[in-house]
Amino acid sequence: MVIDDGKILESGDHKTLMENKGNYFQMIISHIGKLNIGNE
Numbered sequence: 001m002v003i004d005d006g007k008i009l010e011s012g013d014h015k016t017l018m019e020n021k022g023n024y025f026q027m028i029i030s031h032i033g034k035l036n037i038g039n040e
Contacts, residue, residue: 002027
């Protein structure tokens with residue numbers, strides 16, 4: 001579930017949220033990018 005300003009933006013399991021390529025997807029991709037930068 002993705003909540004912003006007290007409102008549910010998206011809900012579902014990880015696979016569904018990633019397939020929707022919404023806010024959850026962007027958050028995960030951003031996090032992975034930060035992890036990769038730290039490993040260089």
